Amino acid sequence: MNFNYVPVASALHDKRSLSAMLAGHERALAGIGGRRRDGAVADGEGVAFHFVQTGGVESEVIRRYRSRAQQGKAGRVLLIAHPAHNSLPAALEILAQVQQENGTGRIYLLKGPDDAATLAEIQQTGLCLEANRKLSEDRLGLVGASSDWLVASSQRPEIVTARFGTRVVPLSVEELRANIAKDPAPASGPEFAAWDRAAGAEGVTRDAFARAAGVCRGLEELVKVHRLSAVTVRCFDLVTQDGTTGCLALSRLADNGITAGCEGDIPSVVMLRWLWHLIGKAGWMANPSDLDVRKGEVLLAHCTVPLGLVGEHRLKTHFESGRGIGIDGTFPSGPVTLLRLGGGNLDRWWGAEGTLIESRHAEELCRTQVRVRIPAPAAGELLAAPLGNHVVLVPGHVRALFREAYELCEAAR
Numbered sequence: 507m508n509f510n511y512v513p514v515a516s517a518l519h520d521k522r523s524l525s526a527m528l529a530g531h532e533r534a535l536a537g538i539g540g541r542r543r544d545g546a547v548a549d550g551e552g553v554a555f556h557f558v559q560t561g562g563v564e565s566e567v568i569r570r571y572r573s574r575a576q577q578g579k580a581g582r583v584l585l586i587a588h589p590a591h592n593s594l595p596a597a598l599e600i601l602a603q604v605q606q607e608n609g610t611g612r613i614y615l616l617k618g619p620d621d622a623a624t625l626a627e628i629q630q631t632g633l634c635l636e637a638n639r640k641l642s643e644d645r646l647g648l649v650g651a652s653s654d655w656l657v658a659s660s661q662r663p664e665i666v667t668a669r670f671g672t673r674v675v676p677l678s679v680e681e682l683r684a685n686i687a688k689d690p691a692p693a694s695g696p697e698f699a700a701w702d703r704a705a706g707a708e709g710v711t712r713d714a715f716a717r718a719a720g721v722c723r724g725l726e727e728l729v730k731v732h733r734l735s736a737v738t739v740r741c742f743d744l745v746t747q748d749g750t751t752g753c754l755a756l757s758r759l760a761d762n763g764i765t766a767g768c769e770g771d772i773p774s775v776v777m778l779r780w781l782w783h784l785i786g787k788a789g790w791m792a793n794p795s796d797l798d799v800r801k802g803e804v805l806l807a808h809c810t811v812p813l814g815l816v817g818e819h820r821l822k823t824h825f826e827s828g829r830g831i832g833i834d835g836t837f838p839s840g841p842v843t844l845l846r847l848g849g850g851n852l853d854r855w856w857g858a859e860g861t862l863i864e865s866r867h868a869e870e871l872c873r874t875q876v877r878v879r880i881p882a883p884a885a886g887e888l889l890a891a892p893l894g895n896h897v898v899l900v901p902g903h904v905r906a907l908f909r910e911a912y913e914l915c916e917a918a919r
Contacts, residue, residue: 507539507629507632507633507636508539508540508541508632508636509539509540509541509554509555509628509631509632509635509636510540510541510543510554510555511535511540511541511542511543511554511555511556511557511586512542512543512544512545512554512555512556512557513532513542513557513559514545514556514557514558514559514560514563514566514567515559515560515563516560516561516562516563518560518562519559519560519591524559524560524591527590527591528559528588530618530619531557531588531616531618531619532557533619534616534619534620534621534625535557535586535625535628537625538625538626538628538629538632539629539632540555540628540632545570554584555584555585555586555614555628555631555632556570556583556584556585556586556600557586558585558586558587558593558596558597558600559588559591559593560591560592560593560596561591561592561593561595561596562592562596563596564596564599564600564603567583567585567600568600568603568604571583571604571607571609572607575607575609579918580609580917580918581914581917581918582609582610582611582612582913582914582917582918583600583601583604583609583610583611583612584611584612584614584631585597585600585601585611585612585613585614586613586614586616586628587613587614587615587616588615588616588617588618589615589617594613594615597613598613601613609917610913610917612631614627614628614631616628630907630910631910631914633784633907634784634907634910634911634914635914636783637780637783637784637911638670638783638911638914638915638918640783641670641671641672641776641779641780641783642670642671642672643671644672644673644735644736644779645672645673645675645732645733645734645735645736646666646672646673646674646675646734646735646736646737646738646772646775646776646779647675647677647728647729647732647734647736647737647738648663648674648675648676648677648737648738648770648772649677649678649679649681649682649725649728649737649738649739649740649770650677650678650679650682650739650740650743650770651740651770652738652740652769652770652771652772653740653742653769653770653771655769655895656769656770656771656894656895658848658893658894658895659771659772659773659774659848659894659895659896660770660771660772661772661773661850661851661852663676665850665851665852666772666776666852669851669852669853669915669919670776670780670852670915672736672776672779674772675732675734677728677732679739679740679743679744681728682724682725682728682739683724683748684724685723685724685725685727685728686720686721686723686724686748687724688723688724688727689720689723689724690717690720691713691716691717691719691720692716692719692720692723693716695719695723697718697719697722697723697754697758698715698719700754700757700758700813700819700821700833701715701821703819704819704820704821705818705819705820706820706821707820707821707822708820708821708822709822709823709828710821710822710823710831714750714823714829714830714831715754715821715831717749717750717830718750718751718752718753718754718755718830718831719754720750721744721750721751721752721754721755722754722755722758722759724755725737725739725752725755725756725759726755726758726759729759729764734764735764735765735779736764736765736766736767736775736776736778736779737759737764737765737766737767737775738766738767738768738769738770738771738772738774738775739752739755739756739766739767739768739769739770740769740770741753741756741768741769742769744830745824745826745827745829745830746827749829749830750829750830750831751809751824751827751829751830751831751832752768752810753809753810753824753830753831753832753833754810754831754833756768756810757810757811757812757813757833758813760778760788760812760814761788761812761813761814763782765778765779765782765788766778767791768791768808768810768896771791771894771896773846773847773848773852773893773894774791774846774847774894774896774897774898775791776847776852777789777845777846777847777898778791778898780847780908780911781845781898781900781904781908784904784907784908784911785900785902785904785907787814787815787900787901788812788814788815789812789898789899789900790806790808790811790812790815790874790898790899790900791808791896791897791898792806792807792808792872792874792876792896792897792898792899793806793807793808793872793895793896794806794888794895794897795807795871795872795875797885797888797889798885799882799885799886799889800882801879801882802860802879802880802881802882802884802885803863803877803878803879803880803885804844804860804877804878804879804880804885804888804897805866805871805875805876805877805878806844806875806876806877806878806897806899807871807872807873807874807875807876808872808873808874808896809824809825809832809833809872809873809874810832810833810874811833811835811874813833813835815835815837815901816835816836816837816838816865816874817835817836817837817838818835818836819833819834819835819836820833820834820867820873821833821834822834822873824873825871825872825873826872832872832873833873833874834867834873834874834875835865835873835874836865837862837865837874837876838862839861839862839863839864840861840862840901841859841860841861841862841901841902841903842859842860842861842862842878842899842900842901842902842903843857843858843859843860843899843900843902843903843904843905843908844857844858844859844860844878844880844897844898844899845857845897845898845900845905845908846893846894846896846897846898847893848892848893848894849893854893855893855908855912856884856887856888856891856893856897857884857905857908857909858880858881858884858885858905859880859903859904859905860878860879860880860881860884861878861879862876862877862878862899863876863877863878863879864876864877865877876899878899
């Protein structure tokens with residue numbers, strides 16, 4: 507992860523002595539991915555921090571802010587200050603003016619080269635900026651329309667592009683079928699590692715697995731041809747009309763760095779892709795199947811899961827239909843975060859940090875099942891103000907990280 511920073515200093519200060527005094531600060535910034543750039547970067551496309559080295563630079567930074575605001579690219583003003591040469595007073599004055607103009611910003615007071623806490627804050631902001639940039643360059647394939655029941659999760663492609671920059675590429679299930687038909691039931695190949703490593707196969711045959719592997723190859727070809735970095739599939743058409751499932755294909759794509767979602771759910775796949783850029787790991791999209799607000803417990807279930815997230819897996823049929831291949835994965839217990847993006851304009855989100863308590867294997871639910879404990883108020887919000895019928899689970903506690911990425915994205919609009 508790299509980020510740009512632009513030093514700004516008054517001409518009244520001696521450049522040589524200033525450079526010597528701040529050399530350690532700049533080495534520390536370089537150590538967390540900082541790249542020193544000249545003022546042209548701040549005026550151009552690259553979103554940069556301003557390293558306020560001295561006082562007397564207030565007008566220069568405000569000029570740049572207003573110039574970018576006129577281009578619709580103001581974003582959040584990010585100011586790195588230090589406790590000398592009137593750096594902090596200048597940063598305070600700059601941010602006060604930005605806020606008077608209804609802008610937003612943040613000051614990072616870097617007390618010295620060994621200020622690990624502030625360096626970590628700068629690094630996290632840099633990571634969020636980079637993740638948002640990558641999200642804006644993604645190509646999301648929508649294979650078939652969103653499933654009919656996703657009445658709150660089928661936002662128009664132009665909303666996704668306007669909000670995040672992500673291009674949505676509408677594709678047909680028929681094109682996917684045409685790709686599958688080229689090799690509908692391969693007898694062997696890399697997909698069969700999931701068969702060989704499975705802890706069990708209940709109610710499924712190798713022939714059924716081969717047909718699911720054919721879906722893998724068909725979807726991978728679609729991704730390659732259309733240069734997709736993410737995909738969400740109207741997968742129940744494969745179940746009802748073709749007698750197979752996309753559960754294995756979505757699992758494999760996610761493990762290979764192509765974000766994959768079910769049912770044409772647009773908010774969930776955007777969230778999954780965003781988190782991939784932020785933490786470098788695939789997430790799991792699942793249904794909240796049961797909820798105990800008083801205990802703060804949520805039971806999540808779905809018939810596919812990236813195998814890289816689970817310790818072991820069993821192969822079963824798809825839950826609702828009894829057809830094809832579903833995946834019953836066993837998660838390790840430990841810290842997790844649940845997140846959901848939603849709203850008509852994808853302008854709302856919900857998130858909770860908690861602990862994955864156990865994996866379950868009940869027959870009456872989708873195949874991969876986990877019980878997660880989260881704060882009771884957050885569980886109550888799921889019932890009182892839901893954003894849709896899926897949430898995304900990722901390992902670790904990353905709610906604050908996502909919140910900052912979301913706020914930076916909001917400020918850039």
